[in-house]
Amino acid sequence: MRSIQPLRGAALLALSALLFSLMGVFIREASVTVSNEVIVFFRNLVGVLFFLPLVLAKGLQPLKTDRPLTHLKRTAYGLGAMYCFFYAIAHLPLADAMLFTYSAPVFTPLLAWLWLKEPLTRRMLALSLVGLAGVLLVSKPSGALFSSLSLVGLAASLLAASAFVSIREMSDSEPAFRIVFYFAFFSTSLSAIPLAWAWQPLDSQQLLLLLAAGLLAALAQFAMSQAYALAPPGLIGPVAYSAIVFSGIIAWLLWNETPGPSSIAGAALIFTASILSVMQKKPT
Numbered sequence: 001m002r003s004i005q006p007l008r009g010a011a012l013l014a015l016s017a018l019l020f021s022l023m024g025v026f027i028r029e030a031s032v033t034v035s036n037e038v039i040v041f042f043r044n045l046v047g048v049l050f051f052l053p054l055v056l057a058k059g060l061q062p063l064k065t066d067r068p069l070t071h072l073k074r075t076a077y078g079l080g081a082m083y084c085f086f087y088a089i090a091h092l093p094l095a096d097a098m099l100f101t102y103s104a105p106v107f108t109p110l111l112a113w114l115w116l117k118e119p120l121t122r123r124m125l126a127l128s129l130v131g132l133a134g135v136l137l138v139s140k141p142s143g144a145l146f147s148s149l150s151l152v153g154l155a156a157s158l159l160a161a162s163a164f165v166s167i168r169e170m171s172d173s174e175p176a177f178r179i180v181f182y183f184a185f186f187s188t189s190l191s192a193i194p195l196a197w198a199w200q201p202l203d204s205q206q207l208l209l210l211l212a213a214g215l216l217a218a219l220a221q222f223a224m225s226q227a228y229a230l231a232p233p234g235l236i237g238p239v240a241y242s243a244i245v246f247s248g249i250i251a252w253l254l255w256n257e258t259p260g261p262s263s264i265a266g267a268a269l270i271f272t273a274s275i276l277s278v279m280q281k282k283p284t
Contacts (some may be wrong), residue, residue: 003016004230004231004232004235005231006063006231006235006236007247008230008231008232009227009229009230009235009236010227010236010239011227011228011234012224012227012230013224013239014241015220015223015226016220016223016227016239017220017224017239017243017246017248019217019219019220019240019248021243022246022250022252023043023216023217024247026087026209026212026213026216027043027213028089029209030209030213031089033206034200034202034206034209034210035198035200036083036086036087037191037195037198037200038195038198038199038200038210039086039213040082040191040212041191041192041195042137042210042214043082043196043213044079044184044191045184046213046214046215046217047180047181047183047184047188047190047218047221048181048185048188049186049214049216050215050219051177051180051181051184054177062177062178063178063181063182065174065182067170067173067174068172068182069261070169070171070174071126071174071179071186072182072186073117073166074163074166074167074170074179074182074183075107075186075190077159077163077166078159078163078183079158079190079213080155080159081104081155081157081160081163084152084153084155084156084159085160088156089153090151093158102119104156104157104160104240107158108128108161108164108165109124109125110125110160111161111164112174112232114166115165124235127276128238128271129269130271130272130273131269131273132241132270133269134140134241134244134268134269134270134272137266137269139264150190152275164224164228167179167224167225167228167229168193168228168229168232171225171228173227176222176225177222177226177228179221179222180218180225182194183221184218184270187211205284211225215281238270241270241273242271244266244267245267245270245271248267258270264270269276
């Protein structure tokens with residue numbers, strides 16, 4: 001039986017949330033002039049390049065796996081969520097898109113219970129709902145949230161939650177670096193297909209934005225994979241809500257977007273849910 005380390009898992013998940021928030025800054029800047037297909041491809045390509053030093057130093061042996069189909073399934077969930085999320089950023093207000101993406105932990109405990117038969121308690125559900133309430137307060141969703149585009153955002157949430165649970169499923173035999181590598185490798189291969197009709201020339205500024213976003217995403221994926229290897233998604237999932245808080249702070253620093261009273265109240269709820277989630281007793 002795998003040992004559960006909720007504090008370490010939560011700390012790594014919080015780090016992942018911060019890195020994903022920083023990635024969002026570069027994606028937001030790049031999406032003004034770069035197509036969704038090109039952004040997704042480069043975000044994944046950099047993940048593959050991230051592992052080149054490991055391959056050159058140790059060869060392919062550390063990447064050998066007996067579960068290629070499981071990695072491919074995890075890739076399908078994660079890549080689908082990525083396309084939906086980036087599309088939401090391009091067509092919805094940023095706060096609405098972020099709300100959809102980071103509401104994934106609401107679905108994670110239920111999916112982990114159905115998929116992996118991991119414990120699901122009323123407290124886990126309650127904390128997930130508290131975290132979602134905080135997301136709503138911080139994001140202050142607009143009327144666009146209830147348009148037909150909301151289905152794309154909902155798909156992003158469900159697919160992301162499925163990806164989180166699939167990471168936990170394979171973590172009994174697959175280390176974090178291998179999970180991240182195969183996600184990057186398969187995602188790059190699949191996302192290269194749309195470039196046949198969506199490729200565009202890139203200038204140096206666009207290329208730098210995409211490379212920075214890809215590097216941050218690779219580091220965030222590694223931290224997230226390690227986090228879910230240390231603790232069940234249902235236990236530490238609410239910590240992912242901290243990405244909303246990080247995004248708010250970054251927006252304030254970069255674009256002088258000052259949070260209002262509802263944002264502060266929402267941040268308090270998010271941190272409360274996150275802290276209480278890792279203070280639970282270990283599931284039996």
